[in-house]
Amino acid sequence: MGEGSLDGLAMFVGRSHSFAVRAAEYPGLNPNSIYFTDHWLLTSPRSPVDSAYGGHDIGIFDYKNKTIYPCYYPIDVQSFKRIMPALLWFTPIPSPHPCFSN
Incomplete structure (x- = not known):
C-alpha cells in the first residue's frame, strides 16, 4: 500500500x-476513502434529549x-438535524452475487 x-x-x-471493502466491487463507492459516522451522543443526565450533542457527523x-x-x-x-439513533453501517453484498443471479 x-x-x-x-x-x-x-x-x-x-x-x-468498522470494516473495509474493495471499492471496485461496489459501484458508487469511492476508492481510497473512509466513510465515517458520529460515534458520540453526549447528554447530561438532567438534560432533555433535544439538548444532546452528537449525531451530526x-x-x-x-x-x-x-x-x-x-x-x-x-x-x-440545509435541513440536516441530529440523527437518532446513531447511524449504523450495513455490509453490502458484492454484485453479481449467486443469490441474485437469474
Missing part, C-alpha cells in the same frame, strides 16, 4: 463496527487528497 493510498479500499468506521474522507466531503444522502444538508 503506497503512501496516500488505501489500496483501493473503501473503509467504513462508526459506532456499531457523517462524511467521506478522501485519503489521497486529505479532504472531507459531506454524505447527507438522501437528506438536504
